[in-house]
Amino acid sequence: MTPDELDVPVRRLCRQFPGVPRDAIASILGDSYRVVVEATGLPQVAAAERLACLRLEVRTRHPALH
Numbered sequence: 001m002t003p004d005e006l007d008v009p010v011r012r013l014c015r016q017f018p019g020v021p022r023d024a025i026a027s028i029l030g031d032s033y034r035v036v037v038e039a040t041g042l043p044q045v046a047a048a049e050r051l052a053c054l055r056l057e058v059r060t061r062h063p064a065l066h
Helices: 003-016 022-040 045-060
Strands: none
Touching: 003 022, 003 045, 022 045
């Protein structure tokens, strides 16, 4: 995943989880991307963003703001 591919989903997740630092969100998204690629063999940014959102909901104990 390139930094440009990462920027849009990171910004979207930052809006959904305003109390979480951007660096933490980027880290969770990067790790989620790795998990998705390892599980599917495909670089699926959208799936990684959905996984990161779920992980952030668990971490913050509240649903994403939409």
